[in-house]
Amino acid sequence: MSVGVRLFLSSALFSIVIAVAYWYLSHEPTGTFLLGVMAFGLSFASGYMILAERDANLVGDKRDADPDAETGVLVGTYSLHSPLPLWSALSITCVLVGLVISPALSALGLVGGLVLGVFFILQSR
Amino acid sequence: MSATTAPRIEAESNDLLGWLTTTDHKRIGILYLTTSLAYFAVAGLLAIAIRTQLARPDNAVVTPEQYAQLFTLHGTAMIFLVVAPFALGLANFLIPLQIGAADMAFPRLNATSYWMFLFGGLTVFAGAATNEGAAGNGWTSYAPLSEIAISTGLGQDLWIVGIFLVSVATILTAINFVTTAFIYRAPGMTMWRIPIFTWEMIATSLLIFMAFPSLAADLELLFVDRNLGGHAFDPAYGGNALLWQHLFWFFGHPEVYVMILPYFGVVSEIIPVFSRKPIFGYTGLVLAAFAIAGLSMGVWAHHMFTSGAVDDPFFSAVSFLIAVPTGVKFFNWIATMWRGRIVLATPMLFCIGFLINFLLGGVTGVMIASPPIDFQAHQSYFIVAHMHYVLGGGSLFAIFAALFFWWPKMFGVKLDETLGKVCFWLLFVGFNVTFFPMHLSGLYGMARRVYTYPANGPLPELNMIATIGSYVMLLGVLVFVWDVIVSTRRHEPVPDDPWGGYSLEWATSSPPPEHNFDSLPPIHSERPVFDARHPELTPP
Numbered sequence: 001m002s003v004g005v006r007l008f009l010s011s012a013l014f015s016i017v018i019a020v021a022y023w024y025l026s027h028e029p030t031g032t033f034l035l036g037v038m039a040f041g042l043s044f045a046s047g048y049m050i051l052a053e054r055d056a057n058l059v060g061d062k063r064d065a066d067p068d069a070e071t072g073v074l075v076g077t078y079s080l081h082s083p084l085p086l087w088s089a090l091s092i093t094c095v096l097v098g099l100v101i102s103p104a105l106s107a108l109g110l111v112g113g114l115v116l117g118v119f120f121i122l123q124s125r
Numbered sequence: 126m127s128a129t130t131a132p133r134i135e136a137e138s139n140d141l142l143g144w145l146t147t148t149d150h151k152r153i154g155i156l157y158l159t160t161s162l163a164y165f166a167v168a169g170l171l172a173i174a175i176r177t178q179l180a181r182p183d184n185a186v187v188t189p190e191q192y193a194q195l196f197t198l199h200g201t202a203m204i205f206l207v208v209a210p211f212a213l214g215l216a217n218f219l220i221p222l223q224i225g226a227a228d229m230a231f232p233r234l235n236a237t238s239y240w241m242f243l244f245g246g247l248t249v250f251a252g253a254a255t256n257e258g259a260a261g262n263g264w265t266s267y268a269p270l271s272e273i274a275i276s277t278g279l280g281q282d283l284w285i286v287g288i289f290l291v292s293v294a295t296i297l298t299a300i301n302f303v304t305t306a307f308i309y310r311a312p313g314m315t316m317w318r319i320p321i322f323t324w325e326m327i328a329t330s331l332l333i334f335m336a337f338p339s340l341a342a343d344l345e346l347l348f349v350d351r352n353l354g355g356h357a358f359d360p361a362y363g364g365n366a367l368l369w370q371h372l373f374w375f376f377g378h379p380e381v382y383v384m385i386l387p388y389f390g391v392v393s394e395i396i397p398v399f400s401r402k403p404i405f406g407y408t409g410l411v412l413a414a415f416a417i418a419g420l421s422m423g424v425w426a427h428h429m430f431t432s433g434a435v436d437d438p439f440f441s442a443v444s445f446l447i448a449v450p451t452g453v454k455f456f457n458w459i460a461t462m463w464r465g466r467i468v469l470a471t472p473m474l475f476c477i478g479f480l481i482n483f484l485l486g487g488v489t490g491v492m493i494a495s496p497p498i499d500f501q502a503h504q505s506y507f508i509v510a511h512m513h514y515v516l517g518g519g520s521l522f523a524i525f526a527a528l529f530f531w532w533p534k535m536f537g538v539k540l541d542e543t544l545g546k547v548c549f550w551l552l553f554v555g556f557n558v559t560f561f562p563m564h565l566s567g568l569y570g571m572a573r574r575v576y577t578y579p580a581n582g583p584l585p586e587l588n589m590i591a592t593i594g595s596y597v598m599l600l601g602v603l604v605f606v607w608d609v610i611v612s613t614r615r616h617e618p619v620p621d622d623p624w625g626g627y628s629l630e631w632a633t634s635s636p637p638p639e640h641n642f643d644s645l646p647p648i649h650s651e652r653p654v655f656d657a658r659h660p661e662l663t664p665p
Contacts, residue, residue: 003316004307011331011419018423026436030371031426038335038422045334060224060310080137080639081146085233089240093290097248100282100352 002061005049012042087116137639148232150217151637153239155535157214160243161207167250168202169602171195176559176595179588182580192576193261194280198253200264201284204380205291206246208520212387213242213298215527216326218535220302222630223320225311225648227640230304238294238301245290252280252287260284263574265377266347268358268369273351282351289344292337299330299337311629313648320628320651321410325390328414329383335422336379343372367434374425382421384516385483386414388523389454392476395530396458397652398624399473400465406457407651413450413457420447430499437496444494451487455480470624471545475526478553482518486511489564504574507567513560525552525605530624532612537635539619544608551601558594562587627652 001009019035022028059065094109137149147153175195178186187195217235221228229235252259257278262271271281306319306327319327347369349355356362358369389410397404404410423443426435458480467473489511493499502508525548533539566587571578578584622631631654633642646657656663 007327007331007415011415014419015335015422018419022423022436022439025439028436030365030368031375034339034371034375035422037338041334058308058310059312060308060314061316062312063315065312080149080232081143082148082233082236083146085148085236086145086240089237089244092241093244093248096286096290097283099348100279100286 001050002053002056005046005053008042008046008049012039012046015039015042084116084120087112091116148228148236149639150221150229150232150235151535151641153235154214154216154218156239157210157217157242160239160246161211161214164202164206164246165211166602168199168207169599171199171202173595173599175199176592178576179578180592181589182578182585184577187576189576190258190261193263193574194253194259196574197261197263197266197284198250198259201249201260201288202246203516204264204384205288206242206249208384208516208524209295209380210242210291211524212326212329212384213295215391215531216302216322216329216387217298219531219630220305220323220326221309222534222633222637222641223323223628224306224309224314225629225642225645226305226309227642229301230309231301234297235301238297241290241294241297245287245294248283248287248290250287252278252283255279255283265373267373268347268350269366271347271351271369272358282348285344285348285351289341289348292340292344295333296337296341299333302326302330311645311648314629317408318648318651318653321393321404321407322387322390322628324411325386325393325414328418329386331415332379332383332386332418332421336376336383339372340376340380343369343376346372367429367432370429370432371426374428375422378425378428379418379421381515382417384520386417388479388520388527389414391523391527391530392458392479393454394628395472395476395526396461398530398626399468399470399476400462401468401625402461402465403627403652403655404457405460405463406453409453410457413453416450417447420450427494427499430496431503441494441496445491448487448491455484455487470529471540471542471549472526472530472624474546474549475522475529478549479519479522479526482514482522482556486514486516486519490515502567504572505567506563506571506573509573510560510563510567513563517560518556522552522556525549528605531630533619533623534630534635534637536613537619538612538616539623540608540612541615544604544611548601548604548608551597551604555594555597555599555601559591559598560594562590562594566591622654625658627655629653632657 015035016039019032019039022035023032026032091109091112094112095106096109098104098106098109137143137147144152144156147156174187175192178184178192178195217229220226250259255278257280259280260266260271260276260278260283262276262281266281266284269275306323310316310319346355346357350357350359356364358364358366360366393404393410420443424440424447427440427444429435430437430440489507493502493508493511529540529545566578566584567573569583569587571584571587578588619635621633621635623635624631628651629642629645629648630637632644632646646653649656649663
């Protein structure tokens with residue numbers, strides 16, 4: 001079991017223990033619910049990681065791996081520029097700020113998001 | 126060093142469009158750092174306005190309403206837009222370099238997070254331009270005070286939307302950090318060889334996963350209450366008056382550790398380099414970080430002792446427990462310095478300042494973890510002093526340590542050491558002159574978030590001293606700005622590793638190339654560059 005899985009698993013177990021202890025001591029529903037959600041989330045992540053780990057073959061986990069032989073193999077070609085992040089953040093901001101300022105701004109944000117979606121689909125073809 | 130295969134990448138554009146569209150983790154890191162420092166400048170000037178108002182009793186520099194907006198924007202900016210995002214920027218720049226990766230796992234998501242953070246902050250500040258001004262309910266924005274019946278202004282709505290954007294951006298960034306650290310490590314960089322700073326960022330990211338959704342939910346409820354006729358916090362309609370506080374502090378206390386764990390990582394990187402020794406107790410430091418992160422999820426209601434509706438012994442006990450792993454870290458740093466050949470360069474001075482200030486903040490933290498003391502100190506300036514010693518004297522000093530330490534790596538230029546030391550002493554003296562008297566004014570009964578105080582008794586003198594200290598701090602920050610200008614103009618080239626660093630970022634050029642590394646040294650420990658320099662000490 002990898003260090004990452006143990007990390008998430010121990011956090012999940014800790015959350016379960018503290019949620020049970022908190023409910024037993026306080027009988028307070030809001031905090032118990034929050035701790036319960038946290039325990040569930042971490043348990044879910046742990047379960048997912050256990051399943052994903054079966055197919056994982058990470059060069060970083062090999063203690064005596066040779067950087068000369070391995071580095072760069074998993075990286076490939078990638079771009080350092082993309083208009084999508086700024087565009088999508090701007091669209092999201094317009095939609096949310098529009099909710100308190102003007103529906104027109106929200107509509108503009110939605111149109112922006114739509115254009116972004118079309119661009120993304122065309123680019124991925 | 127052995128030659129490695131560099132990834133094939135597109136050319137990086139240096140013009141404005143290049144920066145607007147960048148997905149390079151180093152540039153995004155620098156954008157985060159620059160933006161958070163810009164917000165720091167604004168929040169700092171707001172603090173100066175606050176201290177000027179409080180210099181004398183019955184001052185009329187600002188109106189009571191404006192004062193409420195000042196401390197709200199100051200607190201909001203420092204917590205949501207400066208201390209935590211600066212750490213995210215630093216981690217953006219450093220994590221791939223420290224683990225030998227070419228970039229983050231999700232570069233576009235990384236850039237999206239940055240832009241959402243920038244727009245979120247601007248949205249919060251935009252409230253100041255509305256008719257009724259910015260939000261004025263403090264950085265905690267307690268309901269029902271922040272409900273539409275009391276806070277009618279648009280500024281409060283913009284605060285909600287802005288902080289929501291920042292919180293979503295932070296969660297996305299945390300996903301990126303954990304995925305990158307787990308998946309993209311260089312060959313030989315096993316988890317137990319990851320540098321401490323990256324470990325601290327993994328713990329911080331875990332905290333963000335657990336705590337920030339609670340804040341997002343709280344903001345959504347308040348938004349529905351204010352704009353869609355909800356009654357989540359109104360008992361008359363079946364709501365819960367304490368719900369806001371529970372949800373907020375379930376985020377809010379872990380947020381304190383989101384703002385301090387990265388800086389534990391910063392001092393853990395810097396102290397060994399300037400002590401000329403490996404870090405003492407690597408495993409203990411890592412485990413202590415996760416112990417702090419775990420325990421911090423169970424202390425939220427120590428902020429609510431005075432509500433009379435929480436389990437005081439439970440939250441008090443868990444709060445006391447956090448002092449144990451924090452103490453472990455403290456002893457590790459001292460043991461690292463013990464019998465080291467200490468070099469008092471500017472980054473090290475700031476780390477020592479961090480240790481002194483954070484110790485004071487930690488001790489008062491243990492004091493107010495005790496409900497009887499908290500009942501006395503709650504909502505007083507004692508709390509203001511405590512939180513500023515932790516986040517100002519702690520995190521802020523580590524921010525300056527990080528700036529002086531990694532500046533050559535980021536820009537290929539070293540900041541002037543003489544000006545750096547002047548900056549340190551002005552900030553250290555100014556900080557303690559500002560905030561130490563606040564312990565006393567709190568114990569004398571001065572309430573926080575109030576624009577004036579009684580003219581008789583010791584409060585006028587204590588407040589005047591604090592205001593003088595704040596101006597000394599301002600001078601310290603101006604010296605830093607001057608240092609940046611002078612060093613940039615001088616532009617003296619520095620070697621790739623001017624300090625004799627230990628971790629992988631010092632194995633590449635300053636600044637690093639687009640793909641980060643042309644070659645990597647063999648990795649046998651968490652300090653591969655140190656190992657390459659001292660093969661006789663390399664672990665088998």
